[in-house]
Amino acid sequence: MLVALGVCALVAAVLAWDVLVGAGRPAMQRWRARLVGGWDEDVAAYDPGRERRAEARARALLRSCVDEEDWEMYRDLGFLRVWGADGSGSGAGHGVAPYAYLIYPHKPIVAFVPRSSRLLSEYCVDFPDSARPYGSARLPASDDVLAKWMALTADERRLIENANLHLAGRQHDPDAVRSDIAALARWERERERRHDAGSLRAP
């Protein structure tokens, strides 16, 4: 009896050892590789400093392309509003165009009705760079926003045709988007108020 139990214990110990060593082997190999040749490729590919510099360049490029008001909107609120081509908001002001879009970095574009804040749909679109420099196909956040802005203002239909259409609420929290629309309205009122006050002060 004791012999049988001893044999079982030995077999169990051997099996456990095999499982533990097998599971730990990749980690051991990575550790050994770091000792010999530096960091793994995937770890080395991500450089927070480089990503920050890339984002700073992207923000500067975005700022140089869009109107000052749009830049301030993105800087203060974190998204851009683009009026639908069928109802350009230029000079019309908030609530006049039949529909507009909100552009978020690396999130779907949201179409909505400015007059009622009703959300219409989400357009999922990416700009993947197949060259994958530094191991990633993703543009810096502000480049993603600028790419969407350029594509929307240049050829709205072409961009929308390339996007995957979903009902509002699939990726974005509808309450959060409505909150953004309300924040945008407040922001515009405040900006207008400051502008008017500045005009009155000017000689």
Next chain:
Amino acid sequence: MRLLRMKPGHGEVLIAEGDVAVAEQERALIEAFRAQLEQGMWAAVPIVAPDGRRQAELVRDFDEVPRDAERVIFFPRAAGGC
């Protein structure tokens, strides 16, 4: 005129720069422009619309680029995501 390309992990990269009024430089710009389109990029030119608003224009050929454009921005073509 400057040709810029958006690049992951970097921001924009200067692809080519030249004066379209100088034949040799224009040829170099056209060559670089075509190479980007062949790599699957979209090309956009930031412009100011008649109403004063800034917007962009997508161009498919160098001939469509306004002669006085300061820059053309290349970015990966749109694809359905999420």
